[in-house]
Amino acid sequence: MSAPLAGAAGGDRLSATDRAFLGRSVELGRKGWGRVHPNPMVGAVVARAGVTLAEAHHAEFGGPHAEAAALAELGERARGATLYSSLEPCAHTGKTPPCAEAIRAAGIERVVYWAAEPGAVEGGGGAWLRRRGVRVAGPCGDVAGWAAENPVFFHAARSERPFVALKLAVSLDGRIAPRGGRRVWLTGPEARSEVHRLRAGFDAILVGTRTWKADDPMLTARGAVTPRVPPRPVLLDRRGEAVRDLRALRGDGAGRAIVVTAPGAAGRVEERLGGRGEVVAVPAGTRGLELAALMEALAGRGVGSVFCEGGGVLAASLLAEGLADRLYLFVAPVVVGGGGVPAFPVTPGDRPEDVATLMQGWQPRLDPVRFGDDTLIVLDRGG
């Protein structure tokens, strides 16, 4: 999905072979999507003279780390080899013993790693191994690149607020639905499968009032990856209109839903839902529920990442308030026409300078990917 090492600062001292194995370790790490968070996704390769001896990835939260798993396969055969890892080997004992010790014990001669463990410096596995005479190259690249691969993990290291990703499926003319907003699939089945796979990597799936009223979505991850912890559906419901029978509240295979309403409506909603879903009150302003307060409330419930699936107004508000970190934009090869619902609603009252700066600093750091007839562009917020 990505060429994370291309042009990355600090990669100069690496050979083409090093870079290829490091790229492979990143690729392997991705297999942990939906299964390892809140841990990072990590892959590792052990190689000698350009030949792969073992490959592994962190496959399950609480299970072996990638480096340890790769070494475990090899035993004595690892002696003198090079270990490549997409993340700095850990030097602490957590759920598993530290990888740095396993690397040293296995007789690995050289370690090449990509991303620095956030907060580690002298306490990290890189420094620990260097002090013990192992040749170490890393970290390579920069935190923006690392965060593109492990967005939730690196976000959590510097922010209390959940990581927020917006998903939008748009036509070539930037619309998310035809006139009147009736439900249509702009994108094809491959793109929709990818959305289900993406959902599996988030703690919560957020939708605005109009979206759940129009579509009554299940908000479950029904794709190639079964999430270790099913994401919790989060329904915005300022006016307190949610009913027990909504699919997202029934909980078939989903995490327990959260219905977010204004303080004045909370009691009424709670009563109506009768224990189906958790009701959360958040202050409401003139333009709707206060989104920063919403994020705080979600963080307080252990939600570290939010996948927002619409609608356009909610997405635009999150963008405008600086609460969005990533945009998954699926571009469908269709034209909806001028009457369609815009993906980026800008009202006549918005000042042009605000519009122009809406996406300032946003960049694609992952390569775009084709899913059937649709194209996924992933944009990450700068800084």
Next chain:
Amino acid sequence: MSAPLAGAAGGDRLSATDRAFLGRSVELGRKGWGRVHPNPMVGAVVARAGVTLAEAHHAEFGGPHAEAAALAELGERARGATLYSSLEPCAHTGKTPPCAEAIRAAGIERVVYWAAEPGAVEGGGGAWLRRRGVRVAGPCGDVAGWAAENPVFFHAARSERPFVALKLAVSLDGRIAPRGGRRVWLTGPEARSEVHRLRAGFDAILVGTRTWKADDPMLTARGAVTPRVPPRPVLLDRRGEAVRDLRALRGDGAGRAIVVTAPGAAGRVEERLGGRGEVVAVPAGTRGLELAALMEALAGRGVGSVFCEGGGVLAASLLAEGLADRLYLFVAPVVVGGGGVPAFPVTPGDRPEDVATLMQGWQPRLDPVRFGDDTLIVLDRGG
């Protein structure tokens, strides 16, 4: 740029190694962009037991074909090897002797090729080699995939009309310019360099009246590839307003410009331009110059491919009239706002069913590519 062999029909009998070498031959062929047309871009690899012995591509119109060039490097060492080519080896004597003979003479044991030479069947190099006991696998994939790699070449095999590609640089909200249409760069320098590279592969660069009046563009290919034959600028000028001093008419490094006007204005324009550029008269309807007649006139002047760079109205007309074959869509990570100029202008009078079918059958057959902060999506017309 592409994964042309993925999922391609007919590729089942190929091993992963075969597919990798065939993919490499396609990749090599691309190096001929801007230098070989109207010939196809072709690359070739000679390999034995999975190891590359030689690589080559068709580098220059009139110069050696890829297969012959790869074999010429090897001499006797080619004996018993496998030759991979992105196009069926030729069996005819054109500007160079037939590749099929060279392949047989070199003692190649097996030939794997991707695209079928249009029109060849029994007369093609594949059949010629099979009859002489060489093991041959090919063609693989389908004409839609081959045409995605060599669009002008495969288009020419089935149509008299020039191949027409539209280039649009759009914001996330589907705009090509802010309100009022003033000139801004939505895309960054990497995308603009790519546009210059793309121009080198076309016979002509077409712009509508408003575009040349607003921008006075040079319409030359000033990128990484110097075109063998500079593309001819084509300016639409229904009302006969072009003047001698337009940059595109001055001809610095460009092909001789064509100014297209209505029959009633042709004499006047010709006089005013005084030999700078060629004046071509084309019937005009109520909505502008007749575009089908324009294409016929261009074909009559040897123009086999047209790169249309705007504006939006011209692009929309070409799409609506079924005269466009490819869309190069550069998506910039900016939002322009509701007052901006739409990339796909749909007027209130347009019937919704016409809008919905505007892009019907269009598909991305090449992978999307990131250029700096922008993403290029290439869409090809179906059928």
